[in-house]
Amino acid sequence: MYLGKTIEELHELLVNKMVTPFELTKEAIDALKKDTTNAIETICEKEALDFAKTLVDPEFDNLLWGIPYICKDNFSTKGILTTGSSNILKDYVPVFDATVIKKLKEKKAVLICKSTLDELAMGGSGMTGHKGITYNPYDSSHTYRIGGSSCGSASLCAQGIAPLALGSDTGDSVRKPATFSGLVGLKPTWGRISRFGLFPFAPSLDHVGYFTRSVKDSAFVLEVLAGSDIEHDATSSPREVEKYYSLVNGSIKGKKIAYIKEINKGIRDQVIKDRFDYCLDLLRKNGAIVEEVSLDRNLLASLYPVYMIISCAEATSNNANLDGIKFGPRIGGETSYQEVMMKARTAGFGELIKRRFVIGSYSLLRENQSVLFERAQKVRHLLVNKVNDILKEYDAFIAPCSGRIKSEFVENSDNVTDEIDIDKMIIENHLGIANFAGLPSISIPVGIDNGFPFDFNITGRAFEEVNVFNIAYVLENELNLKNLSVIKGER
Amino acid sequence: MNFEAVIGIEIHVEMKTKSKMFSSSPIAFGKEANTLVQPLDIAFPGTMPIVNKQAVINAIRVSHALNMEIDHELWFDRKNYFYSDLPKGFQITQDKRPIGKNGYVDVKLSDGSVKRVEIERLHMEEDTCKQLHMADYTLLDYNRAGTPLIEIVSRPNIRSGEEAMRYVEAIKSIVVFSDVSDGKMEEGSLRCDVNVSIRPCGSEKFGTKVEVKNLNSTANVQKAIDFEIKRQTKLLLSGIPVEQETRRFDEMKRETVLMRKKTDSVDYKYFTEPNIVPIRLSNEFVENAIRTCPELANEKLVRYINFGLSEEEATQMLQNRALSGYFEHCLSINVKRAKLYWNWIMGEILGYLNKNAIDISKLKVTPDNLDHLIEMLEKQDLSSNQAKIVFEKMTIDNKDASKIVDELGLKQNSNEDEIRALVDEVIAEFPQSVIDYKAGKDRAVGFLVGQIMKKTKGKVNPAVTSKIIIENLKTK
Numbered sequence: 001m002y003l004g005k006t007i008e009e010l011h012e013l014l015v016n017k018m019v020t021p022f023e024l025t026k027e028a029i030d031a032l033k034k035d036t037t038n039a040i041e042t043i044c045e046k047e048a049l050d051f052a053k054t055l056v057d058p059e060f061d062n063l064l065w066g067i068p069y070i071c072k073d074n075f076s077t078k079g080i081l082t083t084g085s086s087n088i089l090k091d092y093v094p095v096f097d098a099t100v101i102k103k104l105k106e107k108k109a110v111l112i113c114k115s116t117l118d119e120l121a122m123g124g125s126g127m128t129g130h131k132g133i134t135y136n137p138y139d140s141s142h143t144y145r146i147g148g149s150s151c152g153s154a155s156l157c158a159q160g161i162a163p164l165a166l167g168s169d170t171g172d173s174v175r176k177p178a179t180f181s182g183l184v185g186l187k188p189t190w191g192r193i194s195r196f197g198l199f200p201f202a203p204s205l206d207h208v209g210y211f212t213r214s215v216k217d218s219a220f221v222l223e224v225l226a227g228s229d230i231e232h233d234a235t236s237s238p239r240e241v242e243k244y245y246s247l248v249n250g251s252i253k254g255k256k257i258a259y260i261k262e263i264n265k266g267i268r269d270q271v272i273k274d275r276f277d278y279c280l281d282l283l284r285k286n287g288a289i290v291e292e293v294s295l296d297r298n299l300l301a302s303l304y305p306v307y308m309i310i311s312c313a314e315a316t317s318n319n320a321n322l323d324g325i326k327f328g329p330r331i332g333g334e335t336s337y338q339e340v341m342m343k344a345r346t347a348g349f350g351e352l353i354k355r356r357f358v359i360g361s362y363s364l365l366r367e368n369q370s371v372l373f374e375r376a377q378k379v380r381h382l383l384v385n386k387v388n389d390i391l392k393e394y395d396a397f398i399a400p401c402s403g404r405i406k407s408e409f410v411e412n413s414d415n416v417t418d419e420i421d422i423d424k425m426i427i428e429n430h431l432g433i434a435n436f437a438g439l440p441s442i443s444i445p446v447g448i449d450n451g452f453p454f455d456f457n458i459t460g461r462a463f464e465e466v467n468v469f470n471i472a473y474v475l476e477n478e479l480n481l482k483n484l485s486v487i488k489g490e491r
Numbered sequence: 492m493n494f495e496a497v498i499g500i501e502i503h504v505e506m507k508t509k510s511k512m513f514s515s516s517p518i519a520f521g522k523e524a525n526t527l528v529q530p531l532d533i534a535f536p537g538t539m540p541i542v543n544k545q546a547v548i549n550a551i552r553v554s555h556a557l558n559m560e561i562d563h564e565l566w567f568d569r570k571n572y573f574y575s576d577l578p579k580g581f582q583i584t585q586d587k588r589p590i591g592k593n594g595y596v597d598v599k600l601s602d603g604s605v606k607r608v609e610i611e612r613l614h615m616e617e618d619t620c621k622q623l624h625m626a627d628y629t630l631l632d633y634n635r636a637g638t639p640l641i642e643i644v645s646r647p648n649i650r651s652g653e654e655a656m657r658y659v660e661a662i663k664s665i666v667v668f669s670d671v672s673d674g675k676m677e678e679g680s681l682r683c684d685v686n687v688s689i690r691p692c693g694s695e696k697f698g699t700k701v702e703v704k705n706l707n708s709t710a711n712v713q714k715a716i717d718f719e720i721k722r723q724t725k726l727l728l729s730g731i732p733v734e735q736e737t738r739r740f741d742e743m744k745r746e747t748v749l750m751r752k753k754t755d756s757v758d759y760k761y762f763t764e765p766n767i768v769p770i771r772l773s774n775e776f777v778e779n780a781i782r783t784c785p786e787l788a789n790e791k792l793v794r795y796i797n798f799g800l801s802e803e804e805a806t807q808m809l810q811n812r813a814l815s816g817y818f819e820h821c822l823s824i825n826v827k828r829a830k831l832y833w834n835w836i837m838g839e840i841l842g843y844l845n846k847n848a849i850d851i852s853k854l855k856v857t858p859d860n861l862d863h864l865i866e867m868l869e870k871q872d873l874s875s876n877q878a879k880i881v882f883e884k885m886t887i888d889n890k891d892a893s894k895i896v897d898e899l900g901l902k903q904n905s906n907e908d909e910i911r912a913l914v915d916e917v918i919a920e921f922p923q924s925v926i927d928y929k930a931g932k933d934r935a936v937g938f939l940v941g942q943i944m945k946k947t948k949g950k951v952n953p954a955v956t957s958k959i960i961i962e963n964l965k966t967k
Contacts, residue, residue, distance in 0.1 A: 076537045084536070096530055098537060197537040203765035231515070233539050234767050314765060317571050320580020321534035325631075337575035337629075364571070364760035373762065 003031055004160030004487040007063050007217040014066045015058040021066030021110060025052040028068040028112050031161045037135040039152035041073040042081050042114040052110050063220045063245075064107040070156045070165035073114040074121050076197035077101055080111075084120045084199050085129030085152075088328040088348025098197020099229050100166060100208055107224050112162060115152025119350045121168055121201045122315065124176055126151030127409060128352045136180055137486045138452055144406040147177035150209070154181040157211040160485035164221060165211045170201045171307055172401075172431030174209030175457055178443035179401035182453025182484040183211040184472070186218045189462045190438025191237035193222075194229030202314035203235075205307075205435040213483040215444065215473045219244035222465060239463060248469045250477060253287030255467060257458075258394040262297045266403045266427025272454065275447045276400060279456060282478040283398075283471065293390055293397070299383050301422045303436070304429040306383075309376035312360030319357070322348065384437040391439075395467045396460035401443050403427040405454045431457060440465040444472040445481045453484055494689040494727065496720045497697055498655055499647035502662055503640050504672045505618065505680040506549050511637035512617040513540030513583060520678075524632040532620075532637045534578040539766045542567075546639040547590070547772070549671040550615050551780040553641055554591030556665045556787055557610050561777055562590050565770040567615075571760040575629065576619040578636050586761045589614035596665075598657035608658045609646040616640050641671070647686070647697070652716035656709045659683055663709070664788045667812045677707050685712065687719045689727065698723070698733060703747055705739035715740040719747050791815065798822065798829035808833060813851045814841070820858035831865050839882050855889040856882070864892040871952050877901045905952040907959060910943075913951070914959050917942045918967075928964045936960050 002010065002024055013019045025048050032043050052066065059065040071077065074084045076094040078101075083089045101111065118128040126134040126148040136146035137159045146154050150167030153174075157165040158181035167174040169187040178185025187209035195206055208225065212218045223244045229236040259280070267273050280290045322328045324344025325337070331347050333339030349357075363372035390397060403424060434441035439462055443455040456475070460468040476482050510517055514531040531538035547565065554561050568586035591613035597605050620636035622629050643662060649655050663681055667674040674681045683706050688698035703719060706712050718740075723733050738747040788809040795805035808815050814836060821832040840861075844851060864881060867873045873881065873896065884895045896902050904910065917939055918925060927935040939960045940953055 076535070082536075089536070092536075094535065094537075096535070195537075196539060199536040200766075203539075231541065234541050235539070313762060317569050317581050317760075317762070320571065320573065321536065321578065323573065323580060325575060326533055326578065327536070338573070341573055361760065364762060366758045366760075369760075369762075 002027055004483070004485045005163065006214045006483050007067055007163045007212065007220065008214065010067055010163060011063045011065070015060050017058070021052040021055040021108075022049065024066060025049055025068050025110050025112060028161050031159070032113050032156070035156065035159065035161075037137050037146070037155040037159070038132060039116050039134050039155035040113055041083055041085060041116055041131070041152070044080055044111055044113060047080065048110050048112045055108055055110075059108065062107055063217075064104065064109040064164075064224060066108060066110065067164065068110045068112045068162045069104060070113045070115050070153050070162045071101065071111055072117050072121075072150050072153045072165070072167045074117055074168055074199040075101055075166060076199070077111065077114065080114065082114065083130065085117045085131065086119045086349065086353070087130045088322045088344065090130065091329070092327060094197075096197065099194035099232060100225050101197065103224055109164070113156065115150075115156055115165065117152060118149035118173075119353055120199060120315075120319065121149040121170060121173060122356055123352050124148045124171065124173065125409070126177070128350055130350070133409070138181065139406075143408060144452070145180060145409055147180045147407065149173040150177055150211070153211055154178065154183060154185075157181070157183055157213065158484070158486055160213075160487045163213055163217060167209050167211060168198055168201070169207045169209035169435065170205045170311060171429070171435055174211065175431050175434075175441060175443040175455075176401060178211060179453075179455035179457075180407065181211075182445045182448065182455070182481075183213060183443075184215055184218050184445070184476075185209060185211050185443040185455070186222065186441070187434060188222055188226065188440045188465050189237070190435075191235050192440070192463070192465070193225045194227070194233040194236045196229055196232035196236075200314075200318040202311035203318065204314060205311055205432075207435065207438075213485060215442075215469055215476050215482075216245065216248055218442070219248045219469050237463070242466060244465060244469060247466045248473050250286070250470060250473045252283065252467075252470050252474055255288045255396070255471070256394040257283055257288050257290045257471065258293040258390055258397040259290070259399060260295050260300075260390075260397060260430075261292050262295055262300050263399045263427055263430045266423035267400055268403045268424070269405055269449075271405060271447065271449045272400050272403070275454075276456070279398070279446055279475055279479075282475060286474050286478075288471070288474075290398075291394075293394070295386055295390065297422070297426070299379070299386060300426045300430065302379050303383065303432050304425055306376045306379045307429065307432050307436075308356075308359060309363045309372055310380060312356040313364050313373055314360070316357040316360035316364070319353075324348070380436050383433065387433055387437050387439075391461045395464070396458050396471055398456055398458050398471070399430060400427065401431060401455045401457045405449050405452050434459045438462060440468045442468050442472050444475055445484050446475060446479055447481070448484075453481075492728070493692045494720075494724050495692045495694075496650055496716070497647045497688045497690060497700075498649035498651075498716060499686045499700075500645045500649065500655060500658060501684045501686075502643045502659065503682040503684075504553075504643070504662075504666050504674065506546055506639040506641060506671055507673055507680075508543055508545045508549070508639050510543060512543050512546055512615065512639035514538075514637055515541075516637065518638055519634075522634055524630070524634060527634040528636070532578060532633050534580070540567075540583055540764070542767060542770060543639055546615055548780040549639075549669070550590045550613065550641055551772075551777055552669045552784040553643070553665060553671055554594065554613050555781045555784070556669060557591065557594035557596055557613065557643070557662075559591035559594030559610065559613060562588055562592070563772045563774070563777060564588070565590065565767075565772060567764040567767045568761045569764050572757055574619070576622050576631065578620060578633065582616060582619070583764055583767075584616035584642075585614035587763070596658065596661045598654065598661050600653060600657060606654050606657070608654065608661075609648050611644045611646050613641060613643045616642060641666070652713035652720070655685065655716050656713035659709045659712050664809070668785060668787045668791075670785045676709065683712060685716060687716055687723070688733070689720060689723045699735050701733065701735065701747075702737045702753075703740060704737060704750065707742075711740050711742065714745060715747055718745065722747065788815075795829070798826055800829060800833055804833055804837075807837065811851075817851050817854070817858060821862060824858060824862045828862065828865055828869075831869075832861070835861060835865065839879060843886055855887070856885045857889055860885055860889055860892055867892060867896065871905055871954065872896070872903050873901065874903060874953065877903070900948075900950070902950065903952040904947065904950050905955050907955060910951055910956050910959050911963075913943050913946065914939070914956070914963050917946070918960075918963060925964060925967050929967070936964070
């Protein structure tokens with residue numbers, strides 16, 4: 001029984017030949033077949049077992065050798081169905097591998113499964129994929145969300161089926177579900193990991209991210225995935241990749257950490273509040289200087305609408321290729337190309353997506369652009385500047401990932417009611433700051449309440465992932481919450 | 492009432508780079524459909540654009556040639572619309588910050604005056620895929636999708652069909668000589684859309700503009716505009732307003748015909764391409780692109796005139812890049828023969844090419860061999876008629892000119908001693924010619940030259956022969 005182990009633990013077993021990659025893969029695939037959270041698009045059983053069989057000589061300095069992993073179904077995988085959890089791509093088999101898939105293959109990690117997502121990574125509820133709701137494995141009553149859009153990856157990683165699950169993060173799509181599933185969720189600096197092969201939602205905000213169950217695992221994976229990809233992604237950074245794994249040592253002495261008053265105001269659970277204070281004390285105990293800072297409440301409150309305008313505008317353009325001619329089902333349309341496109345897109349996209357396309361198109365229209373799209377860009381810059389001002393003085397800032405430990409399913413996560421609770425809007429959307437500014441950001445388990453885990457988030461300066469890892473590492477060690485999974489249950 | 496035409500021109504130039512604007516897929520004409528494609532060209536999800544460096548260099552060169560301000564920061568935008576030939580559902584172009592802006596080009600008109608055509612902008616973008624419309628379906632060929640384009644937009648300060656034609660010719664010359672494009676209008680590698688409106692002379696207000704497409708030669712640009720000006724003038728004079736519409740030029744009818752009425756202009760919902768971070772161009776990069784630009788026609792013109800060609804001759808040579816390339820080769824052998832090379836290229840060579848309907852790349856005669864032939868002519872080893880015969884043989888397989896001369900036994904004898912002996916011989920044979928000459932009948936000389944030619948089967952140098960005959964006759 002090897003489920004529920006970290007990459008580091010599995011590596012020890014693999015190189016000592018206590019288990020083979022094939023056995024590990026087999027066990028993981030058997031576990032996938034028992035999933036009850038509706039987290040799976042495709043199990044890559046044959047491909048995974050065939051590949052695992054070829055792995056016989058252990059690689060001692062390669063932690064990923066023979067490690068099974070899961071991939072959100074919006075990464076292009078050559079020869080393997082990739083749906084984006086959307087009907088418009090339900091039969092799409094890509095002809096090339098995403099750069100991250102290629103890199104993991106080179107490291108001999110074994111792709112075992114493509115996981116569900118909110119349709120085309122839009123929406124944060126885990127409810128909008130074409131296969132229906134993905135559930136939270138910590139909640140057998142199916143009352144509370146796991147969040148999204150990387151819902152399937154979060155669920156399967158939290159079930160201990162694999163120690164690594166790729167996701168993507170445009171607003172908080174890795175770091176938010178990480179809190180509801182008690183995982184380590186990382187989104188590095190924009191440009192740190194190549195996005196080639198990741199289905200675009202909103203490229204200026206899109207990041208490759210992933211779930212692990214320990215900070216050290218996360219650091220090692222970044223070492224593998226990071227790096228420039230000049231032939232495929234012009235936004236990938238040419239900066240040298242640091243040795244994150246060996247640089248993560250828990251040294252945070254003298255580091256300055258901020259927390260933002262206006263974000264914390266939205267905390268609506270005493271357990272979170274207490275835990276937050278407790279964590280700040282732990283950080284101080286380890287030599288960090290922790291201080292409260294303030295950030296314009298109106299700016300923070302504008303984050304969600306600004307996010308909606310920018311992401312929807314980019315999304316409507318990015319998905320214009322799915323038109324029933326090259327991609328998508330041919331529903332019919334004998335009279336004109338317009339008819340072909342309309343029929344395919346009407347049948348192929350879900351309601352939330354269509355709504356977002358309308359919002360995006362509307363904000364880009366000539367008569368609206370200056371008051372909606374351009375204004376949103378300006379506000380984005382204002383907010384980014386304010387955050388970067390804070391980061392001039394502080395190495396990172398820490399915040400709760402959500403104001404609540406559990407989040408119930410609601411009909412449509414995009415709906416905004418007439419009564420807007422500003423504090424709630426801020427705390428439930430502030431993770432998007434790291435997307436606006438392209439900053440490295442990690443969610444890390446900090447507590448379990450009545451069987452439900454929850455995370456805090458640490459965001460640092462661009463390309464200073466090491467700081468972020470180290471702060472997270474301190475909390476992981478102090479709190480003894482490493483490697484949470486459903487199998488182990490409460491600790 | 493007198494009207495003034497207001498004409499603006501948009502020119503799309505297909506660049507002949509090795510690969511596409513944003514993908515590594517090669518570019519070539521006439522390949523099997525859908526064989527020159529990378530995932531990006533068909534807009535596979537997850538593919539991203541990588542800017543083609545050579546395309547940027549090309550755009551800098553043309554911008555410079557058009558006296559434009561060059562933006563040292565590259566920005567690209569998305570132009571969003573749905574169309575069956577558009578792979579991504581948007582075209583990557585440069586909307587807000589074109590690489591070149593505020594330029595001009597001076598063109599010479601037939602009356603000798605010079606017109607300065609102002610140019611608003613030059614930007615880079617990508618081509619769409621090619622559609623082949625069948626009876627009840629359409630085929631798509633993505634080989635063309637993503638081919639780099641330069642779009643050059645003039646200001647509406649063109650006033651006549653001739654100005655427009657000269658302007659298009661000038662642009663064509665620049666893109667062809669800078670090696671940016673084939674510039675073939677008939678093949679669509681240079682496409683030109685013309686906006687024409689007219690207004691009463693002295694009016695500041697613009698009239699309703701009509702767009703004319705489908706212009707496949709510079710001559711047709713002029714014809715279409717001239718027709719359009721007449722058509723619009725006639726309408727206005729009859730009290731009928733000009734309608735905003737798109738027309739095309741019908742070559743057979745020599746007139747523009749309606750394609751479609753313009754409805755509201757499309758909203759392209761432009762925004763900055765998020766997958767290309769703005770690229771900073773160093774001064775060095777821009778200067779280097781300009782410095783290494785192949786020599787343009789106007790620079791060559793000055794040089795050719797210095798080598799002794801007239802302006803007309805030089806201009807004529809520069810109408811055709813390939814011909815002038817051949818001429819350049821010749822010049823590199825012996826600049827002093829510039830005029831002779833010109834004569835041969837514009838005479839025999841062009842005649843041969845036209846007769847056989849081939850272009851100069853197919854000509855087997857090398858510049859070296861041509862020079863060799865010209866040298867023999869210069870030394871009077873050959874008559875010009877003989878040289879033409881030799882040239883014809885050279886076109887078969889570029890056999891060395893002197894070998895052909897030997898084989899045909901054509902070489903002229905210019906040895907004066909030998910010719911003197913021959914002259915003595917024929918004068919002895921035809922004493923009557925001496926009498927004729929003395930009697931003032933100059934044709935006696937021609938008669939004697941003819942006799943010597945007959946004897947030698949035309950191998951003596953006629954000029955030398957006739958000189959010696961006259962010397963001889965004078966002594967009698």
